[in-house]
Amino acid sequence: MSVINKTKSSDIVNIFNAIQKINKGQSVDNAVQSFEEIKRSFIFLTVQEYYRRHLNTLEIIKKLSHKKSHPDGIMIIQIAMIMIFFSKKPEYAVVHDAVEFSKSFKISGFVNALLRKILSEKDSLLKNIQSTKINNDFKKQLIKIYSSKKIHEYIFRTLNEKPVNYQVSYKNNQNALYDLRVSTLEDFHDLKKNSWVQDIGNYECIRSIREIVKNKKILDCCAAPGGKSFLLSSFGCEVTSLDNNKEQIEKFYENTNRLGLDLDIQEENFLDFQTKEKFEYILLDAPCSSLGTFRRNPDVSFKIKQMALKEKQSLQLEMLNQALSIISNNGVIIYMVCSFHPVETIEVIDKFLKKNTDFNTINLKSDKLLKKNNGYFINPYSFKDFGGSDSFFISALQRNS
Numbered sequence: 001m002s003v004i005n006k007t008k009s010s011d012i013v014n015i016f017n018a019i020q021k022i023n024k025g026q027s028v029d030n031a032v033q034s035f036e037e038i039k040r041s042f043i044f045l046t047v048q049e050y051y052r053r054h055l056n057t058l059e060i061i062k063k064l065s066h067k068k069s070h071p072d073g074i075m076i077i078q079i080a081m082i083m084i085f086f087s088k089k090p091e092y093a094v095v096h097d098a099v100e101f102s103k104s105f106k107i108s109g110f111v112n113a114l115l116r117k118i119l120s121e122k123d124s125l126l127k128n129i130q131s132t133k134i135n136n137d138f139k140k141q142l143i144k145i146y147s148s149k150k151i152h153e154y155i156f157r158t159l160n161e162k163p164v165n166y167q168v169s170y171k172n173n174q175n176a177l178y179d180l181r182v183s184t185l186e187d188f189h190d191l192k193k194n195s196w197v198q199d200i201g202n203y204e205c206i207r208s209i210r211e212i213v214k215n216k217k218i219l220d221c222c223a224a225p226g227g228k229s230f231l232l233s234s235f236g237c238e239v240t241s242l243d244n245n246k247e248q249i250e251k252f253y254e255n256t257n258r259l260g261l262d263l264d265i266q267e268e269n270f271l272d273f274q275t276k277e278k279f280e281y282i283l284l285d286a287p288c289s290s291l292g293t294f295r296r297n298p299d300v301s302f303k304i305k306q307m308a309l310k311e312k313q314s315l316q317l318e319m320l321n322q323a324l325s326i327i328s329n330n331g332v333i334i335y336m337v338c339s340f341h342p343v344e345t346i347e348v349i350d351k352f353l354k355k356n357t358d359f360n361t362i363n364l365k366s367d368k369l370l371k372k373n374n375g376y377f378i379n380p381y382s383f384k385d386f387g388g389s390d391s392f393f394i395s396a397l398q399r400n401s
């Protein structure tokens with residue numbers, strides 16, 4: 001195996017740069033896009049593991065080093081540890097690249113000494129690096145929403161487990177598979193042509209509105225890359241789908257063509273959407289923090305404080321107001337987010353209902369949904385028999401006039 005000796009393009013440098021972008025707010029997906037395809041998957045997985053083990057590696061470094069160190073040096077050592085413990089890269093190559101890179105920060109002595117110490121204690125450190133540690137701010141929010149001990153303890157215990165089960169749906173929803181167990185999406189190869197794949201919890205939310213929207217005309221106003229529009233279409237709905245993101249819309253077209261579905265897709269900012277017709281049903285799968293995808297995207301738990309959730313709430317309320325202007329009398333707005341945070345979920349609905357007293361929430365039917373205040377939550381525990389899911393919130397608001 002060749003040793004990468006150009007410090008500039010070593011994996012450590014690439015991963016370090018990606019993490020800096022993610023810490024400033026980018027998603028992991030976006031931060032790895034600029035790398036060559038051949039490197040992307042390795043960088044993506046290492047970055048995810050870096051966040052999953054962030055508190056563990058930090059604790060080990062603090063224990064082994066008595067000196068106060070440069071934050072960049074700590075990050076380089078953390079990345080190197082992830083590669084040493086979780087990748088097949090030769091240890092000497094990892095240490096070499098880490099030390100070379102740290103020369104630019106004038107901290108190579110510290111990085112070298114600490115990594116050698118870590119290598120000499122590798123076996124005894126393995127247990128420390130594998131234990132599940134959770135960021136306190138994140139933990140507090142989870143307990144606030146999932147107050148049941150059995151639920152939040154399950155979530156804490158399995159926080160580092162990547163979801164292994166996906167919902168596979170076919171064009172004709174009668175054939176939807178609910179419990180397909182797969183470890184990688186490659187296993188779906190044969191199914192790809194006429195099926196689509198999504199998180200089990202995500203599917204459950206849409207399934208819970210099936211009887212309400214079946215065979216109806218519906219506006220899906222934040223629709224790309226299309227997962228929910230496809231399900232609605234399989235319920236016999238006539239779907240109009242909007243999204244303002246060009247790249248996501250392209251993916252949406254690709255998926256729609258692959259599935260052979262007939263959807264009315266429009267690249268449109270929902271906030272500027274003009275229409276003469278009133279819709280009886282509107283699905284608002286609103287942009288949000290994605291905090292509920294913490295098992296898939298472990299970085300979100302560290303960003304909880306910098307997420308500007310109140311700004312997200314303002315946009316979510318603005319979108320609900322826009323929906324209000326085009327919903328018919330007795331119409332239903334279905335609000336959804338992949339977040340469990342009160343600011344983006346029950347608070348949004350509270351504020352909306354306070355201002356719009358002609359609306360009520362309506363009951364949704366699913367034994368997996370957990371009712372709280374004016375909406376329903378899906379959490380990983382709901383699907384513990386399937387290895388857990390992401391977390392979601394859904395609320396259906398009906399106008400009574």
Ligand SMILES: C[S@@+](CC[C@H](N)C(=O)[O-])C[C@H]1O[C@@H](n2cnc3c(N)ncnc32)[C@H](O)[C@@H]1O
Binds near residue numbers: 221222226
């Ligand atoms: C949670 S994702 C939607 C996922 C989609 N419903 C699905 O199931 O595949 C939110 C989407 O909102 C879109 N979005 C954000 N602001 C928007 C706006 N002002 N108008 C329309 N779409 C918007 C984003 O581009 C993103 O694709």
